[in-house]
Amino acid sequence: MATRLRKIVALGLEYLALACAALAALGLTAIVVIIVTSVLMRKFANSPLHITEEIVGLLLSVALFLGLPMVTLKAKHVRVSLVTNLMKGKGRIALQMTGLLVGIGFFGWVLWETIPWLEFAFKRNIKTETTRILLYPWMFLMPLSLSIACAILLARLMGVLDRDEDAATQLSSSEKAR
Secondary structure, rough: HHHHHHHHHHHHHHHHHHHHHHHHHHHHHHHHHHHHHHHHHHHOOOOOOHHHHHHHHHHHHHHHHHHHHHHHHHHHHOOOHHHHHHHHHHHHHHHHHHHHHHHHHHHHHHHHHHOOOOHHHHHHHOOOOOOEEEEEHHHHHHHHHHHHHHHHHHHOOOOOOOOHHHHHHHHHHHHHHH
């Protein structure tokens, strides 16, 4: 029963991270399409899209945060592994657990800071300057992605997901081989 629950949680987190990554990829694709369209309109119609800067800025922010859960799941963060590579056994495990706790603390703190910011934008219907696009739907994706990333770290800490980053990297390599 516990093993089945662990597999369900792990698969759920993986699907959430994959959905976020897919949305991030769509956002990045949209950035390219909007910029190319704006350049072509500037060249041929002498009138670029007036929404380009705001939409591209929003899409870039959203793409960066939506990519965070997949990066966290695959353990592909920038990391200094000099000390970790030197350690073996319990010392390495303790260092990894400390890293997970620091990551959970950081994501939790940033998440805690984003909630009042989101509430403020929602209550006042804050919009972008030029195109008057509502900001809170875009801003909601930040706490969502931080929550998923934090849940992934918690699952790794609790042993639902593999704690060892090297094993997570090997797992993603073995998935590619299949």
